[in-house]
Amino acid sequence: MGDRPLRLLIVLPSWVGDVVMATPAVRRIREAMPGIFIGGLCRGGIDHLVGGGDLFDELHVFVPHGMMATKKAAAKVRPRRYDAALLMTNSFSTALTTRLAFIDRRIGYDRDGRGILLTDKVVPPRNGDGSWKMVPAVDYYWNLAGYLLEEELVDWSVHSPVDCVSMPLAIPDGVVMELPVSEGDQAKCDEILAEAGVGDSGYAILNPGGNNEAKRWAGDRFARLADWLGDEFGLKVLINGSPAESELVDEICGLCGSDPVSLPKMGNTLGGLKALCKGARLMVTNDTGPRHIAAAMGTPLVSLFGPTDPRWTTVPVIPFSDGRPSEVVVVADPSLPASESANDHLERCGIDRIEEEWVRDAVKSLIGHN
Numbered sequence: 001m002g003d004r005p006l007r008l009l010i011v012l013p014s015w016v017g018d019v020v021m022a023t024p025a026v027r028r029i030r031e032a033m034p035g036i037f038i039g040g041l042c043r044g045g046i047d048h049l050v051g052g053g054d055l056f057d058e059l060h061v062f063v064p065h066g067m068m069a070t071k072k073a074a075a076k077v078r079p080r081r082y083d084a085a086l087l088m089t090n091s092f093s094t095a096l097t098t099r100l101a102f103i104d105r106r107i108g109y110d111r112d113g114r115g116i117l118l119t120d121k122v123v124p125p126r127n128g129d130g131s132w133k134m135v136p137a138v139d140y141y142w143n144l145a146g147y148l149l150e151e152e153l154v155d156w157s158v159h160s161p162v163d164c165v166s167m168p169l170a171i172p173d174g175v176v177m178e179l180p181v182s183e184g185d186q187a188k189c190d191e192i193l194a195e196a197g198v199g200d201s202g203y204a205i206l207n208p209g210g211n212n213e214a215k216r217w218a219g220d221r222f223a224r225l226a227d228w229l230g231d232e233f234g235l236k237v238l239i240n241g242s243p244a245e246s247e248l249v250d251e252i253c254g255l256c257g258s259d260p261v262s263l264p265k266m267g268n269t270l271g272g273l274k275a276l277c278k279g280a281r282l283m284v285t286n287d288t289g290p291r292h293i294a295a296a297m298g299t300p301l302v303s304l305f306g307p308t309d310p311r312w313t314t315v316p317v318i319p320f321s322d323g324r325p326s327e328v329v330v331v332a333d334p335s336l337p338a339s340e341s342a343n344d345h346l347e348r349c350g351i352d353r354i355e356e357e358w359v360r361d362a363v364k365s366l367i368g369h370n
Contacts, residue, residue, distance in 0.1 A: 005036060005084035008148075009077055009103060011094050012042040012050070014064060016270075016289030019046055020296050021138040021315060022088050023177045025145035026055045029086075032149050039080055041073065041097070048270045049293075053180030069093070074100035086148055088141055092117070107148060122147050125156040134341065135159045136314040138177070139170040164336040165329050167311035176316050177296040181275050189275030192238075192268060196261040201234035205276060205294070206260075207285035208252055209245040215287050217304050217351050219248060223255035225284060225359060230258045233367055235281060238263055240273060240290055282367060284359065286351075287313070300366040301327040302359060306351025309342040328362040330354055 010026060012019050019042070030038060040056040047059045058080070062073035070093050078101045085098040087108030095117040098106045108114070110121035122144060125133040133156055143154040154170045161167060193203070208222045226237040237260040241249040246264035253262050268276070273290060277283065277297040284302045285291045287310070291303050298318035303310070310329050317327045332353040336342060342349040 004033065005082075005105070005148075007037045007039070007080060007082045007084075008033075009039045009041055009060075009080070009082040009085040009098065009101075010056075011085060011087045011089050011098065011108075012040050012046060013088050014043055014046075016046070016049060017292040017313065018088075018137055019049055020177050020179065020289070020292035021136075021313070022141040023050070023055065023179065023296070024138060024171055024175050024316070025088070025141040027178065028142070028145045028175075029148060030055060032151075037080075039077065039082065041077055041094075045270060049179060049274075051180070052182040052185075053178075055178075055180075064093075070097050071100060073097045077101045077103075084148075086144055087118075088144060107144065109144070120147070125154075125159075133159065134161065134167065134309065134311055136167050136169055137312060138315055142171050161311060161338040163338050164334065164340070164342065165310060165331055167314040169314060169316060171316060176318055177292065179274050179293065179296045181278060181297075182271060185269075185271035185275045188269055188272035189279070192261075192263070192266045192272065192276065193279075195266065196236060196238065198236045199234075201236070202281040203236040203238055203279075204229050204233075204282040204284070205238050205240055205263075205280045205290075205299075206252075207240045207283060207288065207290045209241045209248060210286040210288040212308075214307055214346070215305075215351060217286055217306075217354060219252045220255055221356055221359075222284075223252050224356065226252070226256050226260045227258045228360065229282075229363070233281075236261065238276065238280075240264075240268070240276075282363060284363065295327060298326065302362040302366065303327060303329050304351065304354055304359070305329060305342065305349075306332045306354070307342055307346045307349045311341075326366065328365060330358050330362055 037057050039058045041060045043064050060076045074097045082103045084105040085103045092114040095114040099117050106118050107120040109124040111124050125135050127133050146153045158170050210216045229235045239249045240263045249262045277294040277299045280299050283294040283299050295315050332349040
């Protein structure tokens with residue numbers, strides 16, 4: 001352990017979902033150490049996700065690829081003279097970045113061969129046989145904050161699976177993920193909703209993309225779901241996707257009998273998506289970053305999981321007023337034993353095994369509560 005830092009650099013994860021799941025830990029640090037300067041080191045785009053609020057005093061954006069990436073990232077943060085760095089990443093390169101930035105205290109999990117670069121080596125959670133223990137990422141980051149604050153660390157034994165859908169969380173009750181919505185974010189949202197002609201009945205967001213094709217529920221099923229949401233609930237359907245997923249979104253729109261809106265064609269941004277989620281009556285999504293954005297904004301969620309185990313990314317959701325959770329996780333094989341991981345059963349847990357009726361039933365269980 002060490003002295004309280006006056007200038008702390010938090011190295012943020014690379015993936016959108018992981019950054020959102022790290023926000024409870026950042027908030028914990030901010031509230032426990034009022035007055036310190038907190039900077040964030042992140043890849044491009046993440047600044048639009050977490051910037052503009054009070055979690056960070058400054059964000060340093062870097063490009064994570066290329067032979068000189070590590071040196072360039074170190075050069076960006078070095079002038080701030082941070083006295084401590086908390087690495088929420090697991091990579092060797094980000095640990096090297098903090099070392100090259102001459103940050104005296106470097107805290108992170110001792111894994112992936114980078115222990116030599118750390119001054120404070122936090123023990124990662126493992127099973128008795130040395131394999132990685134299945135723990136929700138939100139607790140993984142929460143534990144790092146506990147180490148920095150010299151408070152009690154997470155008791156990893158709480159992560160004992162009771163089913164194949166969710167995992168008990170170690171973070172305190174009432175702790176949630178958070179994202180700021182700027183005036184620009186809200187303006188983009190309002191522009192899209194006006195152009196889309198969203199009426200009083202509201203709108204739903206479908207998120208059919210994902211960085212891994214094995215995580216993607218079939219496009220024709222999303223198209224039929226879009227038509228059903230309009231017929232059954234009178235909802236305008238907005239189909240989300242990154243610019244790289246615009247062709248997928250166009251394909252789904254073309255398969256619809258209704259008239260959904262392509263958010264990529266509308267020029268939607270990551271910031272705009274935050275604001276859109278805040279006002280949506282529902283999101284149906286694959287296992288990808290927008291799921292976590294929606295959860296942070298309190299959007300009722302139906303989340304579809306194939307051969308990626310949802311217990312790694314169990315998240316705290318903002319409950320309905322009656323206390324019921326606002327997310328339904330739908331897995332490809334509900335009969336999978338709690339002791340097994342979907343990651344090890346690519347065929348048995350293929351996402352195509354999720355039936356359309358399961359998704360419609362999940363929607364019905366949520367749509368009357370918001």
